[in-house]
Amino acid sequence: MPPETPARAVRTLDYTGSERLTMNMGPQHPSAHGVFRAILELEGEQVVGVDAVIGYLHRCHEKLAEHLTYVQYPSIASKTDYVAAMTSELAYVMATEGLAKVEVPKRAQYLRVLVAELQRVASHCLWLGTWCMDMGGALGGGATVFLYCIRERELILDLFEALTGARLLYGFHQIGGVRYDLPEGWAAQCRQTIDLIEQRLLEYEGLLEENAFFHLRTKGVGVITRELAEDVGIGGPLLRGSGVAYDLRRAHPYSSYEDFQFDVPVEPAGDCFARYQVRMVEFRQAIRIVRQILDGLPEGPISSRPGVKSVAQVRVPKGEIFTRVEGPRGEVGCYLIGDGGPKPYRMKWRGASFSNLAVLPHIIPGHSVADVVAIMGSVDPVFGEVDR
Amino acid sequence: MTDLSPAVSALLTGGALLGALLGLLAYVTLLERKFAARLQSRIGPYRVGPHGLLQPIADGVKLLLKEDLVPAAADRTVFNLAPVVFLVPCFLIYATIPFAPGLGVADVNIGVLFFLAVSSMEIVGLFMAGWSSNNKYALLSAMRAVNQIISYDLPFLMAAMVPVLLAGSLRLSEIATAQQGLWFVFYPVIGQLGFVAYVVASVAAENRVPFDILEAESELVAGFRVEYSGMKFAMITLSEYAHVIGTSFLGALLFLGAWSGPGPEWLGPGWFRLKALMMFSLITWVRWSFIRIRVDQILRISWKLLLPLTVLLVMATAIIVVLRGGTGG
Amino acid sequence: MNETDARARIATDFPDAVVAAGGPAITVTLPAPQWRAFARFVKDTVGCRFFSFLSAVDWKDEGLEVIAYVENTDEHVCVLFKTRLGAGQTACESLLPVYRGADWMERECFDMFGVIFDGHPDLRRMLLPDDWVGHPLLKSYAVDTPYPPYR
Numbered sequence: 001m002p003p004e005t006p007a008r009a010v011r012t013l014d015y016t017g018s019e020r021l022t023m024n025m026g027p028q029h030p031s032a033h034g035v036f037r038a039i040l041e042l043e044g045e046q047v048v049g050v051d052a053v054i055g056y057l058h059r060c061h062e063k064l065a066e067h068l069t070y071v072q073y074p075s076i077a078s079k080t081d082y083v084a085a086m087t088s089e090l091a092y093v094m095a096t097e098g099l100a101k102v103e104v105p106k107r108a109q110y111l112r113v114l115v116a117e118l119q120r121v122a123s124h125c126l127w128l129g130t131w132c133m134d135m136g137g138a139l140g141g142g143a144t145v146f147l148y149c150i151r152e153r154e155l156i157l158d159l160f161e162a163l164t165g166a167r168l169l170y171g172f173h174q175i176g177g178v179r180y181d182l183p184e185g186w187a188a189q190c191r192q193t194i195d196l197i198e199q200r201l202l203e204y205e206g207l208l209e210e211n212a213f214f215h216l217r218t219k220g221v222g223v224i225t226r227e228l229a230e231d232v233g234i235g236g237p238l239l240r241g242s243g244v245a246y247d248l249r250r251a252h253p254y255s256s257y258e259d260f261q262f263d264v265p266v267e268p269a270g271d272c273f274a275r276y277q278v279r280m281v282e283f284r285q286a287i288r289i290v291r292q293i294l295d296g297l298p299e300g301p302i303s304s305r306p307g308v309k310s311v312a313q314v315r316v317p318k319g320e321i322f323t324r325v326e327g328p329r330g331e332v333g334c335y336l337i338g339d340g341g342p343k344p345y346r347m348k349w350r351g352a353s354f355s356n357l358a359v360l361p362h363i364i365p366g367h368s369v370a371d372v373v374a375i376m377g378s379v380d381p382v383f384g385e386v387d388r
Numbered sequence: 389m390t391d392l393s394p395a396v397s398a399l400l401t402g403g404a405l406l407g408a409l410l411g412l413l414a415y416v417t418l419l420e421r422k423f424a425a426r427l428q429s430r431i432g433p434y435r436v437g438p439h440g441l442l443q444p445i446a447d448g449v450k451l452l453l454k455e456d457l458v459p460a461a462a463d464r465t466v467f468n469l470a471p472v473v474f475l476v477p478c479f480l481i482y483a484t485i486p487f488a489p490g491l492g493v494a495d496v497n498i499g500v501l502f503f504l505a506v507s508s509m510e511i512v513g514l515f516m517a518g519w520s521s522n523n524k525y526a527l528l529s530a531m532r533a534v535n536q537i538i539s540y541d542l543p544f545l546m547a548a549m550v551p552v553l554l555a556g557s558l559r560l561s562e563i564a565t566a567q568q569g570l571w572f573v574f575y576p577v578i579g580q581l582g583f584v585a586y587v588v589a590s591v592a593a594e595n596r597v598p599f600d601i602l603e604a605e606s607e608l609v610a611g612f613r614v615e616y617s618g619m620k621f622a623m624i625t626l627s628e629y630a631h632v633i634g635t636s637f638l639g640a641l642l643f644l645g646a647w648s649g650p651g652p653e654w655l656g657p658g659w660f661r662l663k664a665l666m667m668f669s670l671i672t673w674v675r676w677s678f679i680r681i682r683v684d685q686i687l688r689i690s691w692k693l694l695l696p697l698t699v700l701l702v703m704a705t706a707i708i709v710v711l712r713g714g715t716g717g
Numbered sequence: 718m719n720e721t722d723a724r725a726r727i728a729t730d731f732p733d734a735v736v737a738a739g740g741p742a743i744t745v746t747l748p749a750p751q752w753r754a755f756a757r758f759v760k761d762t763v764g765c766r767f768f769s770f771l772s773a774v775d776w777k778d779e780g781l782e783v784i785a786y787v788e789n790t791d792e793h794v795c796v797l798f799k800t801r802l803g804a805g806q807t808a809c810e811s812l813l814p815v816y817r818g819a820d821w822m823e824r825e826c827f828d829m830f831g832v833i834f835d836g837h838p839d840l841r842r843m844l845l846p847d848d849w850v851g852h853p854l855l856k857s858y859a860v861d862t863p864y865p866p867y868r
Contacts (some may be wrong), residue, residue, distance in 0.1 A: 063854055156777055230790065355769075
């Protein structure tokens with residue numbers, strides 16, 4: 001039985017005497033980024049308390065993982081962070097390989113990095129488009145930026161479709177390596193695409209950064225202090241936008257990331273504009289990594305365990321492991337406990353967006369309703385990861 | 389028209405104007421959609437009729453056929469009355485605009501003042517809609533609306549005073565004829581500043597992006613008109629467009645010389661319409677390029693920036709007019 | 718504090734804790750009463766201010782085990798600490814006074830396992846509807862348990 005809890009303990013600011021309005025934002029809302037319900041307590045235009053209600057997309061992946069074998073689960077692992085499916089699958093597959101001590105060939109590792117970085121570009125395209133649409137309106141300037149970004153994302157999704165056959169949920173990673181190799185002409189098309197995107201990024205920066213309204217909406221809004229950032233455990237651009245120079249690809253390199261040269265952007269300000277700047281640099285660094293891979297892709301097998309013959313083929317010895325991957329939203333982690341059989345004993349999915357969203361009740365009170373939308377956009381949650 | 393009684397002739401002219409206006413407004417929506425589409429590297433309405441030319445008619449028929457929903461807890465009388473109260477001022481403003489020398493429904497001698505006073509009456513309709521919907525989103529939007537429109541009507545008035553001072557009359561046809569020599573927008577400094585202030589204030593007073601916090605779809609999901617459907621929704625949308633076009637016409641008249649343009653006299657109304665549509669295109673271009681700003685930032689711009697600037701502008705204009713020795717262009 | 722120093726300090730300050738040898742993270746198994754004290758130690762002394770996650774594992778007859786993972790982002794020292802609650806026990810100290818990230822993680826843990834965190838001010842269900850009966854991630858809860866209208 002749950003203990004006696006006090007009536008909903010919403011974090012509130014001091015009562016200033018004017019009338020309070022409880023307003024419900026979502027779960028069906030144009031800027032909720034999925035299914036998210038925020039119960040806002042308003043005093044006039046100012047938010048004084050927020051209660052975040054999540055769980056509308058809960059499918060209990062962790063229970064599913066206990067009942068699906070290691071071979072079966074990667075097909076649905078991408079449904080957690082469905083916008084960045086490549087990094088989602090990678091976390092689970094790497095955890096299994098770590099526990100089962102499976103070697104991954106060099107070519108497979110490079111291919112994994114290639115798709116992860118392309119996925120980062122695609123995910124950030126979606127972030128920029130939806131953020132501007134939230135701030136500018138579906139019938140206004142925001143929709144223009146949204147359509148431009150989606151146009152770029154489509155180019156990358158075309159690349160993924162040529163590679164794996166799917167646009168959003170790939171099933172590309174398997175235990176021991178990857179499932180598909182680069183088809184003919186793919187590398188040339190990839191180079192063309194990233195050259196084009198790099199040019200278009202200049203266009204977006206011009207459209208946004210030279211606009212005083214953009215600065216008004218994002219500077220000083222939603223400041224996450226460094227101490228709060230680490231305490232709550234947010235990751236990715238949010239953490240780096242608050243001044244913490246921490247990137248899993250540098251701190252705990254996986255899948256041959258140590259072979260590549262890239263910069264890790266850090267901004268001290270902690271507001272929406274800082275997070276925007278961090279992501280814009282990440283765009284370019286991801287493109288840089290993709291170029292390095294295309295120039296130096298080693299030959300060799302793409303999997304050390306090709307051709308799965310049965311769903312119980314992979315057995316993992318007793319042990320536990322926690323693997324973390326730097327997804328576009330932050331630290332995607334998979335804590336796996338193996339028990340010697342073909343199915344995990346326990347799989348905990350550490351979703352980046354779950355921890356990122358947990359920072360909202362700390363930073364929203366004090367801002368106005370319009371800022372809630374700007375902050376949510378810059379936090380960039382994907383509810384597949386929040387609810388699992 | 390002279391053999392008909394004044395009442396009947398006024399009725400006929402008014403009716404003709406209304407008819408022409410509704411046709412224009414329907415196709416202005418199509419113009420906006422096509423314009424926006426090209427800005428976003430897509431085509432816009434294309435399939436309904438050749439190049440989408442029958443799209444507004446299709447939209448009108450669709451809205452007529454939609455169910456007219458009234459929320460159970462809403463105040464029925466006010467709810468049903470609000471679109472009408474919103475629509476009437478937006479169409480009434482066209483009464484004073486002379487589309488050609490002598491071609492206007494009611495060219496009153498306080499033309500500019502009448503226009504501005506009547507156009508701000510739409511706030512009443514807006515607030516009625518927001519309040520009677522019994523919906524927190526609508527209420528929030530209505531409160532923001534009252535705040536914003538009132539704040540921006542003042543700089544709007546001040547910016548419109550610049551041509552009035554330069555022409556020496558409030559009557560719109562006299563302001564138009566005063567620009568036969570030089571359009572007011574070309575007057576050094578005060579003309580340009582006045583025009584810019586006019587455009588900014590009018591965009592804000594009409595709830596267009598970047599000042600459309602009232603109906604911020606991503607926060608307030610259509611704001612004060614969230615509970616309206618069917619023809620009432622169409623009335624509100626059409627009134628908003630009517631207001632925008634009306635202020636474009638007024639702007640073209642006040643600053644861009646109305647019907648003066650190269651070519652023969654009878655081309656005058658054509659030039660007027662072209663200039664108004666160009667002003668509308670400018671406003672639309674801004675709409676589809678900028679993100680919106682918060683309501684407190686909007687109000688700050690109005691009270692701390694635009695109002696002092698426009699007051700100074702009016703004072704400067706007055707000084708210049710006196711120094712030039714009386715009125716007249 | 719770097720890893721060797723951290724291991725040494727843990728050995729001296731928490732003699733009852735079992736530290737696994739090797740591994741990318743310092744894996745520490747604690748007795749339940751030292752849960753929050755260890756968290757405070759690892760945050761203040763070892764410098765692990767980054768809170769990654771907190772969750773639980775159901776070991777059937779042996780009872781529940783609560784695990785937490787933190788990291789020192791400057792020195793890259795990771796600590797995975799866990800505690801067994803004992804057969805049939807569901808009470809655990811809340812880490813919320815130490816790490817604010819524990820807020821939602823503990824609510825999810827309560828939701829999925831029924832662990833009651835002592836000191837958490839608002840222990841409601843996180844992912845499931847408020848009126849759900851049962852704790853799904855327990856091994857005793859069958860994966861196809863019907864629950865109208867959701868299942």
